[in-house]
Amino acid sequence: MMELRAIVSSSSSSSLLHQLCRLLLLPLLLSVSANDAASAATAPLKFGINYGQIANNLPHPTQVSGLLQSLSVNRVKLYDADLAVLSAFAGTGVEFIVGNEDLHNLTDARMARAWVAQHVQPFLPDTRITCVTVGNEVLSGKDTSAMQSLLPAMQSVHQALVDLGLASKVNVSTAHSVNILATSYPPSAGAFREDLAQYIQPLLNFHAEVGSPFLINAYPFFAYKASPGSVSLPYVLFEPNPGVRDPNTNLTYDNMLYAQIDAVYAAMKAMGHADITVRISETGWPSKGDTDEVGATVQNAAAYNGNLMKRIAAGQGTPLKPDVPVDVFVFALFNEDMKPGPVSERNYGLFYPNGTPVYNIGFDGASLSPSPSTSPFSSSSKTTVTFAVGVVVLLSALFL
Ligand SMILES: *[C@@H]1O[C@H](CO)[C@@H](O)[C@H](O)[C@H]1NC(C)=O
Ligand SMILES: *[C@@H]1O[C@H](CO)[C@@H](O)[C@H](O)[C@H]1NC(C)=O
Ligand SMILES: *[C@@H]1O[C@H](CO)[C@@H](O)[C@H](O)[C@H]1NC(C)=O
Numbered sequence: 001m002m003e004l005r006a007i008v009s010s011s012s013s014s015s016l017l018h019q020l021c022r023l024l025l026l027p028l029l030l031s032v033s034a035n036d037a038a039s040a041a042t043a044p045l046k047f048g049i050n051y052g053q054i055a056n057n058l059p060h061p062t063q064v065s066g067l068l069q070s071l072s073v074n075r076v077k078l079y080d081a082d083l084a085v086l087s088a089f090a091g092t093g094v095e096f097i098v099g100n101e102d103l104h105n106l107t108d109a110r111m112a113r114a115w116v117a118q119h120v121q122p123f124l125p126d127t128r129i130t131c132v133t134v135g136n137e138v139l140s141g142k143d144t145s146a147m148q149s150l151l152p153a154m155q156s157v158h159q160a161l162v163d164l165g166l167a168s169k170v171n172v173s174t175a176h177s178v179n180i181l182a183t184s185y186p187p188s189a190g191a192f193r194e195d196l197a198q199y200i201q202p203l204l205n206f207h208a209e210v211g212s213p214f215l216i217n218a219y220p221f222f223a224y225k226a227s228p229g230s231v232s233l234p235y236v237l238f239e240p241n242p243g244v245r246d247p248n249t250n251l252t253y254d255n256m257l258y259a260q261i262d263a264v265y266a267a268m269k270a271m272g273h274a275d276i277t278v279r280i281s282e283t284g285w286p287s288k289g290d291t292d293e294v295g296a297t298v299q300n301a302a303a304y305n306g307n308l309m310k311r312i313a314a315g316q317g318t319p320l321k322p323d324v325p326v327d328v329f330v331f332a333l334f335n336e337d338m339k340p341g342p343v344s345e346r347n348y349g350l351f352y353p354n355g356t357p358v359y360n361i362g363f364d365g366a367s368l369s370p371s372p373s374t375s376p377f378s379s380s381s382k383t384t385v386t387f388a389v390g391v392v393v394l395l396s397a398l399f400l
Contacts (some may be wrong), residue, residue: 039066047312047352048075048097050282053086055336057353061088064333067355068094075280077329079136081119081129082239088333090126094187097131097281099331103146106134106153113160121164131171132157134280135215139196140177150174151203158210170237173213174203175281178218178260181267181336186246187253187320190263193268215281216264217331220256221295221304221344227272231256237300252321257283257308262320277324283308284331286344287358296344299360305330 008089051064058064065088068076074094078085081098089096098119104148105111120129124300134154138146154172161167178184180200191240192200207214220236234241236256243254253259257280264278285304308328333348335358 103149112156116160140179184263187262188248190266217282282331288347289344302359
């Protein structure tokens with residue numbers, strides 16, 4: 001969190017800018033040049049974003065690279081290892097998680113090595129690929145042959161990285177749905193599904209051995225949508241609420257995402273592993289849904305993502321691990337028009353494909369007008385000013 005503290009203190013000292021932003025938000029921001037924005041963004045925000053591309057109308061990767069730099073987003077997760085994207089981000093310092101879902105081929109050591117040699121090695125070090133995810137939500141699916149291939153595929157990708165001298169630069173992991181948990185509440189009772197233990201135990205041993213993170217895709221939205229009558233909306237949206245106390249630890253949880261993260265830590269500990277880091281590879285909230293998708297609104301999406309970003313900017317950890325800042329990749333950068341399924345699936349983006357924000361996160365009147373000294377996230381509200389500058393610069397860049 002050193003980088004974040006650096007932003008907070010440097011933006012505190014530029015209090016003139018901060019005051020001006022509060023008084024003259026939009027006109028001022030519109031007049032800020034890209035260079036000013038770059039220097040205001042002295043350090044990156046510690047959150048990542050999923051750059052999904054299941055769409056036929058997205059901007060070119062070079063425009064996206066400009067967008068993300070202006071937002072100070074320096075971590076991006078891809079579902080593949082798109083050569084155009086990886087090339088467009090060369091020299092930007094943006095850190096990448098790339099993916100490969102071809103489990104069957106990757107179990108073959110030669111094919112794994114060929115893939116790493118073609119999709120990872122040539123981009124290093126100009127494009128900072130720091131992690132490869134093998135498969136997505138494989139263990140919560142129904143394909144038992146994929147489940148069996150998962151660890152062998154991860155092992156052969158890791159071996160390929162070792163052989164090519166890249167293992168210290170690139171982690172190997174896979175992203176799981178929270179549905180691999182049989183119990184997630186109270187968090188201290190977190191436990192993986194028993195039928196998955198045969199896959200998860202050796203997987204945890206692998207993570208511990210190679211030192212790679214355990215990745216979880218977690219959507220409190222799904223819990224709310226399934227039982228809006230019993231799940232508290234403020235609790236899932238990180239808004240003020242009394243919280244729920246875990247009777248085994250006496251830790252109080254004021255939001256579901258942190259409870260899910262700590263449930264995963266508990267589940268890993270029950271399998272003998274207190275030595276693996278949990279990261280959130282996907283989380284988000286749709287701004288639109290079908291009529292039966294309760295809670296899928298612009299207001300809720302803005303609250304979820306905006307509140308989450310403030311907590312990340314403040315370096316918050318979970319109740320169980322207060323010193324380990326939560327590590328999150330938001331889903332997603334753009335609305336993706338070609339995703340199948342309910343309307344919500346095509347409406348998780350922070351941006352429309354033309355670069356317009358779907359909603360304002362953290363820099364609308366509500367988050368800038370209260371006195372920073374009374375806000376629990378006062379230091380982070382300054383960070384979000386930088387974020388706002390970036391968004392407006394992007395818009396200018398795309399449309400002028
Ligand atoms: C697996 O590898 C074969 C041989 O290189 C290739 O033809 C095939 O497309 C690969 N499978 C997938 C799903 O990419
Ligand atoms: C790999 O993951 C570990 C555990 O999360 C982390 O400490 C390390 O920095 C990661 N390596 C890279 C290159 O990002
Ligand atoms: C939780 O709080 C109760 C009541 O204050 C106390 O009796 C109990 O020992 C506490 N448990 C833990 C694990 O701290």
